[in-house]
Amino acid sequence: MPAELILTNARVVTADRVINGTLMIRDGVIAALDEGSSQLPQAQDLGGDYLMPGLVELHTDNLEKHMTPRPGVDWPTASAVLTHDAQIIAAGITTVFDALSIGDINPRGKRMQQLPAMLDAVASAEAAGDTRAEHRLHLRCEVCHPDALSLFRDLVEHPLVKLVSVMDHSPGQRQFAREDKYREYYMGKYHLSAAEMDAFSDQQTANSRQYSDRQRLAVVEICQSRGLALASHDDATLAHVEESAGLGMAIAEFPTTLEAAEASHGRGLKVLMGAPNVVRGGSHSGNIAAADLAQRGVLDILSSDYYPASLLQAAFLLVAFDNRYDLPKAIATVSLLPAQAVGLDDRGEIRPGLRADLLQASDRQGQPVVRQVWRQGRRVF
Numbered sequence: 001m002p003a004e005l006i007l008t009n010a011r012v013v014t015a016d017r018v019i020n021g022t023l024m025i026r027d028g029v030i031a032a033l034d035e036g037s038s039q040l041p042q043a044q045d046l047g048g049d050y051l052m053p054g055l056v057e058l059h060t061d062n063l064e065k066h067m068t069p070r071p072g073v074d075w076p077t078a079s080a081v082l083t084h085d086a087q088i089i090a091a092g093i094t095t096v097f098d099a100l101s102i103g104d105i106n107p108r109g110k111r112m113q114q115l116p117a118m119l120d121a122v123a124s125a126e127a128a129g130d131t132r133a134e135h136r137l138h139l140r141c142e143v144c145h146p147d148a149l150s151l152f153r154d155l156v157e158h159p160l161v162k163l164v165s166v167m168d169h170s171p172g173q174r175q176f177a178r179e180d181k182y183r184e185y186y187m188g189k190y191h192l193s194a195a196e197m198d199a200f201s202d203q204q205t206a207n208s209r210q211y212s213d214r215q216r217l218a219v220v221e222i223c224q225s226r227g228l229a230l231a232s233h234d235d236a237t238l239a240h241v242e243e244s245a246g247l248g249m250a251i252a253e254f255p256t257t258l259e260a261a262e263a264s265h266g267r268g269l270k271v272l273m274g275a276p277n278v279v280r281g282g283s284h285s286g287n288i289a290a291a292d293l294a295q296r297g298v299l300d301i302l303s304s305d306y307y308p309a310s311l312l313q314a315a316f317l318l319v320a321f322d323n324r325y326d327l328p329k330a331i332a333t334v335s336l337l338p339a340q341a342v343g344l345d346d347r348g349e350i351r352p353g354l355r356a357d358l359l360q361a362s363d364r365q366g367q368p369v370v371r372q373v374w375r376q377g378r379r380v381f
Contacts, residue, residue: 003027005377006043010051010360013331015349023051025356028376032352046360049371052331053349054094054357055311056338058163058231058272059138059253059303062087063098063122067114074114077121082130089132089381091308092359092370095339095347097138097163098122102152103145115151123160132373132380138163140233143215144208152219156226163342164223165231165253168212169204220247229342232269235260245269251301251341256287258296265298270341272301275314275334279307290314294323301341302333312361312368320366 008022012033022043024032037045066080088096100118119137126135137160141148155161183197192200223230231251232244241263244252252264253272265271273290274283282289293299299318304311311334318330325333332349339348347355356377361368373381 004031004042005356005374006038006040007046007051007358007360008038008043009048010046011048012350013050013052013328014351015332015336016328018050018327023350023356023358025374025377028356028378030350030352030354030356033350046371050361050363050368051350052092052359052361053335054347054359054373054375055092055334056344056348057088057093057096057304057308057311057334058251058301058338058342059099059140059165059305060088060096060308061099061101061306062304062308063118064114065306067118077117078125081121081125085125085131085133085135087308089373089375090370091304092312092361092373093133093304093308094357094359094373094375094380095134095136095344097136097342099138099140099165100155101140101142102155103142103148115155119155119158119160123158126160132375134375136160136162138165140164141166141215141219142169143212143219144168144204146207146211148211149215149218153222156222156228161228163229163231163251164219165233165251166216166219167233168208168216169234217247224248231272232264235264238263241267241269253303254287256283258288258292261288261293261298262296265300270300270337271298272303272338272341273299274305275302275310276305276307278302278314278317279310291321294318294321294325297324300333301338303338312359312370316363316366316368 005025012019012021019035021033021035022038063084066084067075069075100115122135125131139155139161141152143166230249231253232249233253234256235241235244235252236256238259241260245267249269251272252269255261255264261271273293277283277290290299302311302314315330315334318325319327336348347357356374358374359370360372361370372379
C-alpha cells in the first residue's frame with residue numbers, strides 16, 4: 001500500500017453533495033478532501049469521473065453460484081471464493097456480507113452439505129489475504145427447518161459472522177402470502193411434479209407450525225447476547241413489522257408490501273430491497289417494487305442479492321426515477337446506510353478520518369462503468 005495517494009480532477013460524491021475536487025489518502029485513510037484540482041506531479045488525474053465510497057453489500061447469494069455452477073457440478077471451494085470475490089470487487093463492492101443459508105428447503109438442494117465448506121473457504125481466503133474485498137458472513141436462518149437452530153448454534157461463534165436474518169419460506173407466509181405464487185415459484189425452480197409439490201407444501205407448512213416461532217425467538221436471543229445485527233425477512237403485514245421491531249431488528253430485508261415497508265421505516269428499521277428489483281423494474285415474486293418504495297421515500301438500503309453488478313447500476317437508476325433521491329442520497333443506499341446498519345462506522349462515505357475504500361466510475365448514459373477500486377488506499381481493481 002502506498003503511504004500517500006492523491007486522486008484529483010474527480011466528481012467526489014460525499015454523503016450530502018458532489019464536489020469537483022481532490023482526495024488525499026495517507027496510510028489507507030482519507031486524510032483530506034479539497035475542492036479544485038491538484039497540480040502536484042504525483043496526483044492521479046481521474047478525468048472528471050465520479051469518485052465514490054466503496055460499496056457495502058449486506059446480502060448476496062453470489063458465492064453459491066460459483067460453488068455449484070451447474071446442477072450436479074461441485075466446484076473447488078477456494079477457486080469458487082476467489083471467482084466470487086473478483087466479481088464483487090469488479091462491481092465496486094469493498095465490503096461484502098456473504099449470505100449462507102442455514103436450513104435448505106429445497107428437496108433436491110445441496111446448500112446444507114456445502115455450508116461448512118463455504119464458510120471455511122471464505123475464512124481461509126480472508127485470513128490468507130487472498131481476497132480483494134473484505135468478506136464477512138451473513139447467516140440466513142430458515143426457522144421452519146428442523147435443524148436450523150442447532151446448526152446456527154454451531155456456526156454463530158465464527159468471528160466473521162456479523163449479521164443474522166430470520167426467514168420463513170413456508171406457503172402462505174411473507175414472500176409467499178399467495179399460495180399460487182408459492183406453487184408457481186417452487187415447481188419451476190425445483191422442477192417438481194404436482195404430486196411432489198403437494199407433499200413439499202404440506203411438509204413445509206407442518207414444519208413452520210412446529211418450529212418457526214420458537215426457533216425465531218431463540219436465534220434472536222443468541223444474537224442479542226452477542227451484539228450481532230439482526231434482520232427480518234419478507235415482512236408482509238403490520239403484525240410482522242411489530243414483531244420485528246419488538247425483537248430489536250435493525251434491518252427489514254425485502255418487505256413484500258407497501259404497508260410493511262412504511263411501517264418498518266417508521267419504526268426505525270432500515271428497509272433493504274434488491275437492486276435487481278430496481279434494474280428489472282419489479283419483483284420476480286410479484287411483490288412490491290423497490291421503485292414504489294423509493295417514490296414514497298422509504299427505501300434505505302439496496303442489496304445486489306444474486307447479481308453483484310446490479311448494485312451500482314440500481315443506485316444510478318434511483319436518481320433517474322421521479323423521487324427525491326439525488327446522487328449522494330442514492331449512493332448512501334449502497335454505502336453509508338448499510339455500513340451504519342451493521343455498526344461499521346469506519347467506512348461508507350468519503351470523509352477525512354475514514355477508511356479509503358473507494359471506487360472510480362464513469363457514467364455512460366446512465367450505465368455506470370467501474371474504472372478503479374481501492375480498499376484502504378490499495379488499488380484492488
